[in-house]
Amino acid sequence: MDSPPFNFYLSLCFHVVGLCYGKGLLPADSMVGEVSHNVTFTIVNPPSTPFRVVAWTTNGTNVITSGGSGADDIGTGYVGRITLNSTTGSLELRNLVLSDTGEYVVTILAVGQPKEGTATLRVYAPVSKMTITANNIDLVEFNSSVSLSCSSSGTSLSYRWLNGSSEFTASDGVQLDDGNSTLTIVRVTRYDQGPFWCIVSNPINSDNESITLTISYGPENITLKVTPLDVLYGSGSDLTLSCSSESSPPAQFQWALNGELLSNQGPVLRLEKIQANQSGRYSCWAHNTRTLRYQTSEPSDITVLERISSAKLTISPNPPIIEGGSVTLTCDASGSISNRDWRKDGQPLSPSERIIFSEDNKTVSISPLNLTDSGIFLCHLANLLSNENASYNLTVNLKGSTQGGPNVGAIVGGSLGAVAVVAVTAIGVVAAMKKGCFKKITSGGSTVSNIPSCVNT
Structure with missing residues (x-):
């Protein structure tokens, strides 16, 4: 007697619900392919008795039916792709395609x-490409926006x-x-x-790619450095000024003196061997050719002094200098002169009506002399780096003197005459005292002096 057809058993199962579902026949978790x-x-809990029929279906479509009176019945699209284990009822499905996704039922x-038993299979294409x-790609800070697009092959990304x-x-x-x-x-x-990373994943695998952006910015935080740094510099000194700023791409630099651009460029x-006429306020200008932005540094004051040399003191007019006339003394020197101080015979010379x-x-x-x-x-000439003195021995001559120097004869003769007068007077006083020839001269009741009142007798 032939065995009942397979659909008979299926019909029987459907009518005897509760007796036909094998507990734990397939894993409860979904499968990923x-x-x-x-x-x-x-099949995790296969029946202990031999199988009469094993049937696999998915989404109502036959995958394979084995047993009964005939050969295995393999569904369309599964020929050459499946292997059924007749002992356990397990099913291998090879060379998966996306349409293999679905719920699989084994009876x-x-x-x-x-x-x-039932099991759910989800088939994915892997992440790739x-x-x-x-x-x-031409981005400027605060001005530009950018959109990054990530693409990949695969499913359920x-x-x-x-x-x-x-x-x-x-x-x-x-x-x-x-x-x-x-x-x-x-x-x-x-x-x-960046770098910015795009991570793409699905239940099968994941992949990532990165991209780095170039963003132009600056210049800003510009600084000017002077080496060596000092308050004053002597003429002939060597100085180096360096300028830096935060900028991408690197800024281009120009230099200015007292606000006027110099021909010098670079950071x-x-x-070298700086001179006094190069003194002033130095600054640097930074320019970014991508952002088209500028920034100027705080100025740095460079003061160059020439050391004082070749000091001299001259007079006008030329000697002889005559009493009652006038004279002009001129003090000059090479170099940077910050201060002039005058003295006469070691004492400070102060201005007056004549000076x-x-x-x-x-x-x-x-004037007048x-x-x-x-x-x-x-x-005395001075600056903060050096000082020098210049002096002149001025001789003022008596009026009427024709000598180029002091009227020595007049001065000496006057002195001798005074001495003679004093001597004669002294002799007369002594003789008068001997003769008692004195009289008092009073003024306002007070005696002013005693003078001789007699002549030679």
Whole structure:
């Protein structure tokens, strides 16, 4: 007697619900498969008695039916792709395609009650062929926005974006679109250079790619450094001025003196054997050719002094200098003169009605001259680096003197005459005293002096 047909057993199962479902016949968890790979549906609790019929179906379609009176019945599209284990009822499905996704049902008819189990298979194409593109590669800080698009082959793809170790989320400055596959950064900053990582994943695998942006910024925080740094510099000194700034691409530098551009360019300005006429306020200008922005440094004051040399003191007119006339003394020297100080015979020379100083103290004019103006005049010239003295021995001659120097004869003769008068007077006083020839002269009741009242007798 032939065995009942397979659909008979299926019909029987459907009518005797509760007796036909094998507990734990297939794993409860869903199965994951990768395109072109294989999966095996393993029966975990096969019946202990021999099978009469094993049938596998998916989505109502026959995969394979084995047993009964005929040969195995293999469904369309599964020929050459499946292997049924007749002992356990497990099924191997090879060379997976996406359409293999679905719910698989196994029905086992053995001696005793028939058993049935279900399993869900999800087939995915793997993540592959990733690319990241940017819609703008010429980015300027605070001016530009950029959209990064991540694409990949595969199915059921999930996208994430990382900046370093931090994951991007939508915010005021960040937009995520197209299922997170597109990242838009509004008004980029220099800190948005990346690298940015796009991570694409599905249950099969994951992959990642990165992109680094070039963002132009600056210049800013410009600094000017002078080496060596000092308050004053002597003429002939060598100085180096260096300028730096935060800028990408690196800034171009120009130099200015007192606000006027110099021909010098570059981050370093060398001033060799600097002279006093190069004193002033130096500054550097930084320019970014991509951002088209400028920044100017704080100025640095460079003061160059020439050391004082060749000091001299001259007079006008030329000697002889005559009492009652006038004379102008001029003090001058080579170098940078900050201060002139005048002295006569070691004492400070002060202005008066007769002694007039020029505004810069370079000249002293004396008029009218007195004999007491004779003496050694000294001019002290100084700056913060050096000082020198110049002196002149001025001789004022008596009026009427024709000598180029002091009227020695007049001065000496006057002295001798005075001595003779004193001597004669003294002799007369002694003789008068002997003769008692004195009389008193009074004024206002007071005796002024006693003078001789007699003549030689």
